[in-house]
Amino acid sequence: xxxxxxIALIGAIGVMSYAPEWSLRTAGKLFRxxxxxxxxxxxxxxxxxxxxxxxxxxxxxxxxxxVLTLALWITITFGELAIFWSLDISAIGMTGxxxxxxxxxxxxxxxxxxxxxxxYHFALLVIMNRxxxxxxxxxxxxxxxxxxxxxPPTILFGFICLVIMGVSxxxxxxxxxxxxxxxxxxxxx
Numbered sequence: 001x002x003x004x005x006x007i008a009l010i011g012a013i014g015v016m017s018y019a020p021e022w023s024l025r026t027a028g029k030l031f032r033x034x035x036x037x038x039x040x041x042x043x044x045x046x047x048x049x050x051x052x053x054x055x056x057x058x059x060x061x062x063x064x065x066x067v068l069t070l071a072l073w074i075t076i077t078f079g080e081l082a083i084f085w086s087l088d089i090s091a092i093g094m095t096g097x098x099x100x101x102x103x104x105x106x107x108x109x110x111x112x113x114x115x116x117x118x119x120y121h122f123a124l125l126v127i128m129n130r131x132x133x134x135x136x137x138x139x140x141x142x143x144x145x146x147x148x149x150x151x152p153p154t155i156l157f158g159f160i161c162l163v164i165m166g167v168s169x170x171x172x173x174x175x176x177x178x179x180x181x182x183x184x185x186x187x188x189x
Contacts (some may be wrong), residue, residue, distance in 0.1 A: 016049060017056040024050060076101050076150070083145050091132050103127045115151050 016023045027046040031039035055061045080097040084090075092100070107123035108116050121143040128139035162172075 013053055013056065016046075016053040020050045020054070073098070073101065079149060080146060083142060083149065087138060087142050087145070089128075089134055089138060089142060091134060092128070096132060099131070100124065100127055115155065116147070120147055120151070 012023075024043075024047060027043055031042050034042070055065070077094060077097045080100060081092075081094065084092050084097070104120065104123060104127075107119055110119065112119040121140070124143040124146060125136065125139045128134040128142060129136055134142070162168075
């Protein structure tokens with residue numbers, strides 16, 4: 001089932017990349033029966049995704065994204081494996097670590113506390129305990145060590161990049177004021 005969903009998503013991304021007008025018209029027709037309060041944000045999300053998918057029209061950009069994605073996945077997976085090995089968890093190999101990474105990526109898409117506190121740990125605990133039959137205490141320890149090795153460094157590097165780019169926290173807090181004025185922005189302000 002996962003393979004079929006993956007193929008459908010890749011197909012949708014391809015259509016949005018190479019036939020954006022058609023995909024937006026089709027999305028508009030599909031969302032038309034829904035109440036406007038629901039259909040309007042959904043159509044806006046499709047439009048936003050279509051703009052991002054425009055990168056896929058440039059083969060060199062696609063290759064660059066694939067190479068960077070694979071490098072990132074390999075780095076994260078080996079980091080996870082090092083943590084598992086240090087905690088004497090031998091039941092999880094490379095494929096299992098990739099599965100855990102995918103599960104965590106899916107988990108952090110949902111709204112939660114800043115820094116993924118709680119949801120990240122719960123998801124990792126459930127995946128390790130229910131899928132790989134790792135004892136809850138060991139899975140919980142792995143969850144905390146993995147979170148500490150992945151999330152705080154990312155936040156720290158983000159702050160360092162902001163400093164290097166010369167972006168202040170004051171500018172970030174007032175970014176909403178710089179957005180073009182429209183009804184939705186006025187409603188948020």
